[in-house]
Amino acid sequence: MSVASASPGAQFPSPPGGFAPAPVQSTRRGTELILIGFAILITTISLVLVEASQEQSITWDLAKYAATYSALFLIAHLAVRRFAPYADPLILPIVALLNGLGLVLIHRLDLADAQSAAYFGLPVPSPDANQQVLWTTLAIAGFVAVLVLLKDYRLLARYSYTLGLAGLVFLAIPAILPSSFSEVNGAKIWIRLPGFSIQPGEFAKILLIIFFASVLVAKRDLFTTAGKHVFGIDLPRARDLGPILVAWMVSVGVLVLEKDLGTSLLLFSTVLVMLYIATERVGWLLIGVGLLGIGFFFAYQLFGHVRVRVSTWLDPLGDYNNTGYQISQSLFGLATGGVAGTGLGSGRPAQVPFAKTDFIVATIGEELGLIGLAAVLMLFLILVIRGLRTALAVRDSFGKLLAAGLSFTIAVQVFVVVGGVTKLIPLTGLTTPFMSYGGSSLLANYLLLAILIKISDAAREPAVPKKKGPAPIADAPTEMVPRS
Amino acid sequence: MNTPLRRVAIAVMVMVVALLANATYVQVIKADNLRADPRNSRVLLDEYSRQRGQISAAGQVLAASVPTDDRYKYLRTYPPNPAAPSSPLANAPVTGFYSMQYGSTGLERSEDPVLNGSDNRLFGRRFFDLVSGRDPRGGNVVTTINPVMQQVAYDQLTAKGYTGSVVAIEPSTGRILTMVSTPSYDPNSLASHDGTETTQAWEALNADPEKPLINRAVSQTYPPGSTFKVVVTAAALAAGTTPDTQLTAAPQITLPGTSTTLENYNGSTCGGAPTASLREAFARSCNTAFVELGVKTGADAVGDQASALGIGGQMPGVPFPVADSTIGSIPDDAALGQSSIGQRDVALTPLQNAMIAATVANGGVRMQPQLVSELQSPDLSNLATTNPVSEGQAMSSQVAATLTDLMIGSENNTSGEGKIPGVQIASKTGTAEHGTDPRNTPPHAWYIGFAPAQNPTVAIAVIVEDGGDRALAATGGSVAAPIGRAVIAAGLQGG
Numbered sequence: 001m002s003v004a005s006a007s008p009g010a011q012f013p014s015p016p017g018g019f020a021p022a023p024v025q026s027t028r029r030g031t032e033l034i035l036i037g038f039a040i041l042i043t044t045i046s047l048v049l050v051e052a053s054q055e056q057s058i059t060w061d062l063a064k065y066a067a068t069y070s071a072l073f074l075i076a077h078l079a080v081r082r083f084a085p086y087a088d089p090l091i092l093p094i095v096a097l098l099n100g101l102g103l104v105l106i107h108r109l110d111l112a113d114a115q116s117a118a119y120f121g122l123p124v125p126s127p128d129a130n131q132q133v134l135w136t137t138l139a140i141a142g143f144v145a146v147l148v149l150l151k152d153y154r155l156l157a158r159y160s161y162t163l164g165l166a167g168l169v170f171l172a173i174p175a176i177l178p179s180s181f182s183e184v185n186g187a188k189i190w191i192r193l194p195g196f197s198i199q200p201g202e203f204a205k206i207l208l209i210i211f212f213a214s215v216l217v218a219k220r221d222l223f224t225t226a227g228k229h230v231f232g233i234d235l236p237r238a239r240d241l242g243p244i245l246v247a248w249m250v251s252v253g254v255l256v257l258e259k260d261l262g263t264s265l266l267l268f269s270t271v272l273v274m275l276y277i278a279t280e281r282v283g284w285l286l287i288g289v290g291l292l293g294i295g296f297f298f299a300y301q302l303f304g305h306v307r308v309r310v311s312t313w314l315d316p317l318g319d320y321n322n323t324g325y326q327i328s329q330s331l332f333g334l335a336t337g338g339v340a341g342t343g344l345g346s347g348r349p350a351q352v353p354f355a356k357t358d359f360i361v362a363t364i365g366e367e368l369g370l371i372g373l374a375a376v377l378m379l380f381l382i383l384v385i386r387g388l389r390t391a392l393a394v395r396d397s398f399g400k401l402l403a404a405g406l407s408f409t410i411a412v413q414v415f416v417v418v419g420g421v422t423k424l425i426p427l428t429g430l431t432t433p434f435m436s437y438g439g440s441s442l443l444a445n446y447l448l449l450a451i452l453i454k455i456s457d458a459a460r461e462p463a464v465p466k467k468k469g470p471a472p473i474a475d476a477p478t479e480m481v482p483r484s
Numbered sequence: 485m486n487t488p489l490r491r492v493a494i495a496v497m498v499m500v501v502a503l504l505a506n507a508t509y510v511q512v513i514k515a516d517n518l519r520a521d522p523r524n525s526r527v528l529l530d531e532y533s534r535q536r537g538q539i540s541a542a543g544q545v546l547a548a549s550v551p552t553d554d555r556y557k558y559l560r561t562y563p564p565n566p567a568a569p570s571s572p573l574a575n576a577p578v579t580g581f582y583s584m585q586y587g588s589t590g591l592e593r594s595e596d597p598v599l600n601g602s603d604n605r606l607f608g609r610r611f612f613d614l615v616s617g618r619d620p621r622g623g624n625v626v627t628t629i630n631p632v633m634q635q636v637a638y639d640q641l642t643a644k645g646y647t648g649s650v651v652a653i654e655p656s657t658g659r660i661l662t663m664v665s666t667p668s669y670d671p672n673s674l675a676s677h678d679g680t681e682t683t684q685a686w687e688a689l690n691a692d693p694e695k696p697l698i699n700r701a702v703s704q705t706y707p708p709g710s711t712f713k714v715v716v717t718a719a720a721l722a723a724g725t726t727p728d729t730q731l732t733a734a735p736q737i738t739l740p741g742t743s744t745t746l747e748n749y750n751g752s753t754c755g756g757a758p759t760a761s762l763r764e765a766f767a768r769s770c771n772t773a774f775v776e777l778g779v780k781t782g783a784d785a786v787g788d789q790a791s792a793l794g795i796g797g798q799m800p801g802v803p804f805p806v807a808d809s810t811i812g813s814i815p816d817d818a819a820l821g822q823s824s825i826g827q828r829d830v831a832l833t834p835l836q837n838a839m840i841a842a843t844v845a846n847g848g849v850r851m852q853p854q855l856v857s858e859l860q861s862p863d864l865s866n867l868a869t870t871n872p873v874s875e876g877q878a879m880s881s882q883v884a885a886t887l888t889d890l891m892i893g894s895e896n897n898t899s900g901e902g903k904i905p906g907v908q909i910a911s912k913t914g915t916a917e918h919g920t921d922p923r924n925t926p927p928h929a930w931y932i933g934f935a936p937a938q939n940p941t942v943a944i945a946v947i948v949e950d951g952g953d954r955a956l957a958a959t960g961g962s963v964a965a966p967i968g969r970a971v972i973a974a975g976l977q978g979g
Binding site for chain 2: 278320333338339348365369374378381384388392408422423
């Protein structure tokens with residue numbers, strides 16, 4: 001006999017003691033905590049496995065990493081509990097698990113580096129996992145700061161032009177700086193100062209998404225006004241093409257000036273998808289694909305590095321000793337891993353150059369196999385789908401576009417990175433969100449996450465009964481204002 | 485805005501499915517090809533964690549893998565023979581090296597499938613190892629090398645700091661008994677698990693002007709000098725010349741059609757008469773007589789005889805690459821005259837020259853040279869035994885017998901130390917000019933031969949580069965012959 005199902009009506013008299021209070025909308029924070037505990041458990045076990053198979057003993061590193069990691073995500077959880085209580089309960093645990101796995105793999109590659117250093121009689125390099133823990137701490141701090149300070153994500157729309165301009169400036173700085181301050185391994189995407197270097201593009205991405213979400217919401221109606229109807233497709237009017245042309249030019253600029261194919265693709269496709277969501281018109285997608293094709297055609301004709309990427313993609317083993325080396329090593333690693341993987345700590349992922357950053361997915365494929373890689377991809381898929389669900393659920397258009405843009409950019413990044421490492425598409429230098437070694441990437445993605453969680457909180461928040469404001473003016477008694 | 489959002493969600497799923505499909509293709513379908521790619525260093529690295537088979541010679545271990553407590557589990561070692569601590573260096577031309585950084589050479593490379601256990605003949609055992617959870621092990625390679633002769637040859641060459649090579653063959657089977665090249669290197673230094681050590685060793689070996697990593701027995705060709713007279717004589721005897729045929733004894737001869745002269749060693753007359761018999765010319769190694777003999781025999785006959793002896797052909801029995809020996813092009817009689825005394829473009833590997841001696845010793849039948857005697861599974865049971873392979877009659881048995889006779893005469897006329905009491909050797913020496921200024925460049929000293937002359941069990945070729953310790957005064961007899969005799973003595977004692 002559920003009391004809650006019975007509506008208080010004339011049929012039943014009030015029970016003694018009155019009706020039970022209306023059930024409180026569940027925040028599912030308990031679920032989140034349990035899932036985070038699960039992520040911590042997996043991460044810790046993985047660390048033990050790595051240490052056991054690499055060092056044959058358990059070292060203090062393990063306790064250090066596991067404890068810091070657990071503490072960080074418990075703090076993140078408490079911040080969400082306090083400042084975004086209705087947020088989606090899956091988002092943070094998934095990120096915690098991805099981040100934890102990334103940390104495990106970086107630690108595992110540290111051990112390989114230490115070993116090869118010992119083999120060549122070089123000094124042991126300082127472990128990158130320490131640095132990564134530090135950066136995770138910084139990133140979680142940024143995450144918590146956004147949760148605390150950003151009372152309402154709608155405020156972001158107010159500063160959209162400022163943020164958009166900042167994004168463009170961020171994006172442009174490495175292109176303007178001399179190569180000695182901006183170039184690392186051929187990619188001109190850094191700001192390098194002594195003792196400190198960031199990839200501004202990672203942050204520019206978020207700022208530009210906020211900008212586009214706001215602009216698109218404001219100008220939505222303009223874009224949806226009827227254009228020509230060609231072959232059953234509504235094409236937009238020429239004068240409405242402005243935003244996409246701007247996005248396209250920015251992307252091409254990034255590609256030309258910074259030789260950064262990945263970021264270029266990431267920006268353009270995200271803007272394109274946001275435009276499609278805002279206008280609900282397939283015509284935009286077709287135009288976008290056309291523009292992408294044109295951009296790529298000219299890039300291929302004009303730039304040697306693009307041609308090299310493509311020919312390496314078509315036949316990585318053909319130029320094994322040169323440009324194909326990295327992708328070949330990655331494929332060797334993936335093949336060696338096979339279905340079940342070599343086991344954590346038992347493969348040779350350090351054979352792949354840049355295994356900790358761009359190629360961390362190859363390490364997953366080698367040591368955890370297809371199964372592990374599929375699991376990680378599923379985590380990303382759930383994360384993105386949860387983000388898109390947030391976009392579906394949230395009530396305002398700005399929130400919808402922002403959540404969709406932020407989620408989709410993660411999806412594109414994963415697709416470009418994993419596709420590149422597994423030779424599905426040409427290789428571009430992007431990091432795997434939350435997993436790759438690197439401060440800029442971690443911090444930027446956690447800021448992105450914080451915004452997403454804020455939107456999710458707003459989306460799932462039950463409609464609060466409006467506080468009784470002052471009575472409407474019509475009902476207010478006439479008041480005499482004394483003449484002075 | 486919700487419809488496009490749902491479509492985007494579907495697109496994201498499609499993207500992930502595409503990634504998964506591609507990953508499945510790489511990790512499952514193409515995986516075998518990628519794993520088997522020789523450039524996949526993971527395969528090589530895995531091999532270091534496996535027990536590699538042994539390379540042995542007559543019961544002596546030349547190369548073995550010993551367990552270590554570092555992460556590579558097994559260290560490739562080339563153990564010294566307790567009686568001869570230099571043996572890893574002596575055996576290096578046979579075993580080659582096996583290095584994590586620098587690949588492998590010699591038998592380590594050519595017999596790699598057996599040694600690392602991937603050979604198909606080891607499939608059954610590999611399967612049982614897999615089922616029983618035991619680490620797969622490699623098979624063993626037994627060489628034809630006679631360790632005593634090998635060591636004597638190496639000690640002889642290095643005692644005076646010679647750069648050179650010794651190859652000895654069992655004439656009746658083609659089994660290679662000795663393959664030495666000096667200066668040599670210690671393969672242990674390249675097999676170490678200490679990267680700094682191997683890098684230093686590798687750089688030092690490559691910077692060494694003496695090129696110790698080259699296996700001179702098979703990778704280097706030299707002008708054979710007077711040892712080539714054996715080939716010319718064989719061709720001449722087949723064409724009807726007899727040991728008593730008279731040839732010029734003049735101290736110098738003008739090459740046909742030119743004004744260039746060619747002279748005997750020291751400008752001496754060949755014997756005391758105006759003419760000399762082939763027997764005497766062969767024994768004294770008179771150049772002028774052989775220019776005449778070569779021109780008389782003809783380029784075709786000499787060339788045919790050379791190819792019948794294997795010059796310019798493949799060497800299928802030696803598992804690693806052998807440099808091509810050649811008599812060069814002989815456009816005219818002047819060239820033929822120079823080539824007849826083993827100069828001009830004639831170039832032989834020490835192995836090829838040893839084969840010439842072995843063929844004469846074997847009654848004219850050329851046996852394929854062999855370096856691997858037997859392949860064994862890890863438990864020492866037999867996988868494959870190499871049987872002697874005949875490459876056909878390179879010269880008639882009569883010609884071979886006559887040549888043996890002439891070579892006995894040459895040996896008896898050759899000074900130098902190391903004659904073995906009670907053993908008749910048949911031999912030919914050579915002093916080969918080379919370089920851009922041959923008169924002032926120390927000559928290569930050659931010695932080829934076999935013993936006992938009437939029932940040969942050992943055929944040999946010795947080369948000492950650049951005159952050894954005698955510089956311009958070096959001759960095959962003074963520098964190379966004593967080494968050859970010492971190695972033959974070691975072989976005969978052991979046999």
